[in-house]
Amino acid sequence: MIPSSDLCVRAVQSRDRRFDGQFFTAVRTTGIYCRPSCPAPSPKPANMTFYVSAAAAQRAGFRACKRCRPDATPGSPDWDARADVVGRAVRLIDDGVVDREGVPGLARRLGYSERQVERQLVAELGAGPLQLARARRAQTARTLAESTELPLSDVAFAAGFASLRTFNETVQEVYALTPTQLRERAEPRVPRGPTPTTAVPTTAVPTTVWHTITVRLPYRAPLTPDNLFGHLVATAVPGVEEWHDGAYRSTVGLPHGPAIVALAPRDGFVSATLRLADLRDLSAAISRCRRALDLDADPEAVDALLARDPALAPLVASAPGRRVPRTLDPEAFVVRAVLGQQVSTAAARTHAGRLVAALGTPVDDPAGGLTHLFPSAAALADADDAHLAMPAGRRAAVRAVAALVASGELDLRAGADRVRSSGVLGAVPGVGPWTVGTVAMRALGDPDAFVPGDLGVRAGAASLGLPSTPGALTRHAAAWQPWRAYAVQHLWATGDHPVNRMPATTSSDPSTAPEGEQQ
Structure with a gap:
């Protein structure tokens, strides 16, 4: 509004x-x-x-x-936080669904008719799905024109335009500049990455022609990056994620192919270096990165509410602008959450690393030590027992969750119905409240997700003189709504764990990982 x-x-x-x-x-x-x-x-x-x-x-x-x-500008915090059809639609459009599937595909995912979706978006945003997608394409085109040396005809294709004529007309209408003038006016500070970059060939891994683009991801100040990057790195899966040269790096599967992203905090923005196998995935990659780092949050609104609690006020004052560390790959994260039930973070990483080495898709990384994409849900659902070396109950839960993701029954994508998805996950035998809450917070992006049974949360609450039993803590936390996921970050930060600190080494080290959150 x-x-x-x-x-x-x-x-x-x-x-x-x-x-x-x-x-x-x-x-x-x-x-x-x-x-x-x-x-x-x-x-x-x-x-x-x-x-x-x-x-x-x-x-x-x-x-x-x-x-x-x-x-x-940073996106409106409303669309990231809201769980209604408009909020879900905006997240899906940002993820490129209209470009790939059209308005009918957007409507199918939302469970509404095209007319209803159009009417609701126009009523609240002043523009329908086609206009919103057009604005997104124009911004993608501007990014490519200014930050790469791609021929402008390739820029038009990569940004999702159906023709050069439409590309030229849209850029002229939106920016009052031709695409050539956009490129000529690009400020010197905008880095122009090499395009494309071919990885060094190996005998084991197919080479990829990477298109490398560096962009700035703005956010609303303040931002405390310690727990944001510390959590991502301390829980990193070997081969899929790492901390290298001052950046969190990760492989991720996008709609048109694999990608490698490197995210580094800077003063006033996050630097994102994106290696894309297909330039059509640029907008989706940027959208994933923004969600993973919670960059569209409104920290002043969050901090103002949480600071009303005398127990949290000193924590908020000492670390304003804490964000919720989310994930680049929600479908991989739900499996990782199940693996992490009732075990340490180090043990969960070990299990995940074995699955990656056995079932993940190899990826060549010319700039670091990443080796694979996380295994697909279909591959995990069909994995034999040798690859799932864990207690029988957890093995069955991993297979069941992977099968639900593969079938589409468990929807974790940008526009997912958070309530429905949490209900589907919670109905899986062997999946408990901690897993459901963690997935809601980090994969579904629910800003009010809460995990009162988490050991770190309970310990943090006790250290502040708050109730530490799940029921009593939940009652107390009612005053923190709708930002309880951010309160969790402050409670976790009361402990001395690597998840609360910016990584100090050039690569993530499993031996330094803290004990994991448990049910």
Whole structure:
């Protein structure tokens, strides 16, 4: 929802960055739209019109400001947090579903008719799914034009445009520049990665022609990166994830092929170096990275609510802007969560690493030590006992969960119905509340997911003088809604574990991993 007009005007006049991405200001006298923090002189309030999305401003005929680049703002926190059809639709569109499956595919995934989806999106966002996808394609095209040396015809194809004519017209309408002018105006600070990069051939692993692109991922300040990167690295699966040269690196399967991402925290943004087997996956890769690092969160809103609790207030003050470490691969994460039930993090990593070596798809990595994609759900569902060396109950749970993911019954994708998916997972024999809560928090992205039975959460609560039994802690935590997943991060941070610290070495070391969270 757009804030009140008075609040929007004050935000524009004070150039308040906290509102970037939450609304867009269109100026009727100039025909452009801006982010609230645009450094240009503030227009007269009578000339301002406010839109909830860049697509809505574009649909109304406004062009993107060349100075503040409003299409490059962090996403609205509403769409990441909301579990209704509009929030799910926006996440799916960001993940490229409309480009791959069209509006009918989006509607099927949501369980609504195309007309209902269109009506609800226009009512809340001022633009339908085609306009939202068009805005996304325009931003992808801009990123490629500015950060690579690809021929512009390839940029058009990679961004998802059906023709060069549509590509040229869209870029001209949105940016008031031709694609060639976009490239010529690119600021020197924008890195231009080599395109493409061919990995060094080996006899064991098929080589991939990687397209390497480095982009900046903006976020709303403040951000405390310690637990975010510490957690991802301390729980990293060997061969799939690592900490290398100051960046968290991971392989990930995208709709058109494999990718390797490297994410490094910087002042005011996260640097993302993306190696893509297929450039059509650029938008999906950026969307996955933003979700994995929770970059579209509104830290001031979260911190303000949690700080009302006297027990949490000192933690919030000492580490403002904690994010929830999520995952690049939700379907792999649910299997990892089952593997981690009632065992240490080190043991869970060992089990996962064995599965990766035996069943994962090999990947060549020219810049580090990554070797595989995590095994597919279908491969895990059919895995023999030799590859699942664990107690019979957990082995059956892994197979059952993998089969549900492979069949589509357990949906963990960007637009999944979180309540339904949690119910499907919780009905699997051998899967308990800790696993359901952890998957809801880190794979489904539920900002209110809570794991009161987790040992680290209970220990943290006890150290603060809070109730430490699951029932009593849940009752106390009602005041933390709808941000209980963030409270979990603060409770975990009361312990001295690597998950709470930025990695200090060049690679993740399983021997330093903390004891895992347990049911």
